[in-house]
Amino acid sequence: MYRYDDIDQRLVDERVAQFRDQTQRFLAGALSEDDFRQLRLRNGLYVQRYAPMLRIAIPYGLLSSRQLRKLAGIAQKYDRGYGHFSTRQNLQLNWPKLEEVPEILAELATVEMHAIQTSGNCVRNITADHFAGVARDEIVDSFVWCELVRQWSTFHPEFNYLPRKFKIAINGASVDRVATFVHDIGLHAVKNSADETGFRVIVGGGLGRTPIIGHVIREFLPWPQLLNYLDAILRVYNRYGRRDNLYKARIKILVKERGLEKFRAEVEAEWAHLKDGPATVTEEEIRRIEARFTRPRYEKLVDVDFPAAKTPFAAWMKRNVHPHQQPGYAVVTLSLKKTGVPPGDVTSEQMSRIAQLAEDYSFGELRVTHEQNLVFADVRQAELNSLWQALRELGLATPNIGLLTNIIACPGGDFCSLANAKSIPVAEAIQRRFDDLDYLHDIGELDLNISGCMNACGHHHVGHIGILGVDKNGEEWYQIEIGGNQGETRPGVSAATKATPTALGKVIGPSFARADVPDVIERLIEIYLKRRDSEAERFVDVVRRLGIEPFKIGVYGNPDQRTTDRRRILAAA
Amino acid sequence: MATLIKERRIVEESSRPPELVLLQPSDDPAALVDRIGGIAAITAIAVNFPKFGDGGGYSIARLLRERYGYQGELRAVGEVARDHLHAMAQCGFNVFELRAGEDPEEALKGFGDFSEQYQATTAQPAPLFRRRAGP
Ligand code: SF4
Numbered sequence: 001m002y003r004y005d006d007i008d009q010r011l012v013d014e015r016v017a018q019f020r021d022q023t024q025r026f027l028a029g030a031l032s033e034d035d036f037r038q039l040r041l042r043n044g045l046y047v048q049r050y051a052p053m054l055r056i057a058i059p060y061g062l063l064s065s066r067q068l069r070k071l072a073g074i075a076q077k078y079d080r081g082y083g084h085f086s087t088r089q090n091l092q093l094n095w096p097k098l099e100e101v102p103e104i105l106a107e108l109a110t111v112e113m114h115a116i117q118t119s120g121n122c123v124r125n126i127t128a129d130h131f132a133g134v135a136r137d138e139i140v141d142s143f144v145w146c147e148l149v150r151q152w153s154t155f156h157p158e159f160n161y162l163p164r165k166f167k168i169a170i171n172g173a174s175v176d177r178v179a180t181f182v183h184d185i186g187l188h189a190v191k192n193s194a195d196e197t198g199f200r201v202i203v204g205g206g207l208g209r210t211p212i213i214g215h216v217i218r219e220f221l222p223w224p225q226l227l228n229y230l231d232a233i234l235r236v237y238n239r240y241g242r243r244d245n246l247y248k249a250r251i252k253i254l255v256k257e258r259g260l261e262k263f264r265a266e267v268e269a270e271w272a273h274l275k276d277g278p279a280t281v282t283e284e285e286i287r288r289i290e291a292r293f294t295r296p297r298y299e300k301l302v303d304v305d306f307p308a309a310k311t312p313f314a315a316w317m318k319r320n321v322h323p324h325q326q327p328g329y330a331v332v333t334l335s336l337k338k339t340g341v342p343p344g345d346v347t348s349e350q351m352s353r354i355a356q357l358a359e360d361y362s363f364g365e366l367r368v369t370h371e372q373n374l375v376f377a378d379v380r381q382a383e384l385n386s387l388w389q390a391l392r393e394l395g396l397a398t399p400n401i402g403l404l405t406n407i408i409a410c411p412g413g414d415f416c417s418l419a420n421a422k423s424i425p426v427a428e429a430i431q432r433r434f435d436d437l438d439y440l441h442d443i444g445e446l447d448l449n450i451s452g453c454m455n456a457c458g459h460h461h462v463g464h465i466g467i468l469g470v471d472k473n474g475e476e477w478y479q480i481e482i483g484g485n486q487g488e489t490r491p492g493v494s495a496a497t498k499a500t501p502t503a504l505g506k507v508i509g510p511s512f513a514r515a516d517v518p519d520v521i522e523r524l525i526e527i528y529l530k531r532r533d534s535e536a537e538r539f540v541d542v543v544r545r546l547g548i549e550p551f552k553i554g555v556y557g558n559p560d561q562r563t564t565d566r567r568r569i570l571a572a573a
Numbered sequence: 574m575a576t577l578i579k580e581r582r583i584v585e586e587s588s589r590p591p592e593l594v595l596l597q598p599s600d601d602p603a604a605l606v607d608r609i610g611g612i613a614a615i616t617a618i619a620v621n622f623p624k625f626g627d628g629g630g631y632s633i634a635r636l637l638r639e640r641y642g643y644q645g646e647l648r649a650v651g652e653v654a655r656d657h658l659h660a661m662a663q664c665g666f667n668v669f670e671l672r673a674g675e676d677p678e679e680a681l682k683g684f685g686d687f688s689e690q691y692q693a694t695t696a697q698p699a700p701l702f703r704r705r706a707g708p
Binding site for chain 1: 626629
């Protein structure tokens, strides 16, 4: 954990006071609904379908046991005793009272937490690698850079009111686990030929209603220039990004409309002025941030031999346990994807128990992943079995990481006022259909993502199978895409052999009623199993090799069949 | 009649000074540099904030101050509310024409919303990390 110094703490406290005042002015009628909206969104407060929703920041997904206990207490005291971990590595409370939000923020501030910039048209929480600091393929510890960028983006006076929200992802390893190509800015740590560290800068990617894969704007940015370059990009965006049309306001549209070359020239021209200026990052600052992070005190251990077996523990080891830099240690994913529980939901009771387990097994820290799971980063291999048993009791040991039932789903129509359709019941119906573990493991790696509308909070465009809720004459229907990919995210897979680029899914055809979705997924899986070369060829690899046509035929019948059907339907109408 | 905050004091103004040059957030401040006499010949510039949530003007202000060395009055006009003042001051504005309905006494408090900031800005060119002592 990065530990606040006096100034970090003071700023968060001042923010609480500021928001308390804004809320009071709103309740007293001195601040209009519209203006207050801008201000409350910057503190993560939405007005949702049934109640307000508060999105609490978990900067780059890193959390201490003490903080998680506080979150458990807050969910208990101000909400209905549970929270929802989102794909943005934040925690959402679905039922707080508006008048109580300043109080919640004050409580959060006591454990160095807040809800700053979790919404609104500003720089949001940085997306980070949940294996930072422990991954074997690490180039830099990305948490240090995330913290640097967090400070730079917090209350940036020039960029507080951008044309639209702005998401930055930082990846410090050779394998990209943060989907840098679908962020407004993606930063990928690299070494140049002189072995100096820098960043490959990717710009203009994003999901939402116009999904676009980002472009490399600079192959190598020396690390001291990081903030200067971010300032340059943001300034060009703040000046020229469109404010006349909500749907054209993201930086991806600016880059597209201007063309990458022109946009790059503008950014580089701006950077030329800022380069080597006062915001140039110093070695000292990097050391200072590093020193403020708590570090696990590893013991000298040796790796434990786990004989292959056909036991539930071995299945969990295979899916939920990942290699660690340190001998004798392992990384463990806690699955929040148990069938029947909305993806990412955790009760206060579970939070408290998880906090305790993190203390007992993983130096009192944990991470939130963008797949809506939790990670214990530093578990002794010798204790894996006892941790597994404890997690099993809590329902957090489902061995499905990377598998079809590890579904990413946005809150959808059950909570979100923008939704076209529900996502949670669809996730559950699919999980029920694929409840046979052997079958699930046989299908192999498969990302299935569900969004309740085209805002794509469930990242459906980059699911190997993506499901999108659509509205058809007031009814909830579901469109299915296949072949999307968030980039290589699995641990322990060598980049050289299996790294797959980010790709957007293609829609297979007309949408389906909710009740039919599990059948369609089953059809897709049957076709995949029939057509794969070997078990090593994943669903998404087969889609890439064969295209979507065989899947389309499998689901809708062949084109002739489809035409005949259509004629028949038309004739009958 | 408009209420201004100028040097942290409340001032009533019956009409805007005639020499005031008004910029929109989409305008290019570089154009002022190319005018006869250059930017030094200008004594007052206003930057418009057409909406509460339109932040284009912040970049214009910093460019005028930091890139083009503009020293004169830099006035924020339009939807200028108490909640913006701290950031506007950081970006180089020194005169604030409050929108109708803002309580000027209350608004003055806005400058004190934050006592510090992380970034390099016009008002504080050294970012916090260059001023922070030790770990
Ligand atoms: S994708 Fe749509 S329905 Fe789902 S959370 Fe986002 S806005 Fe709401």
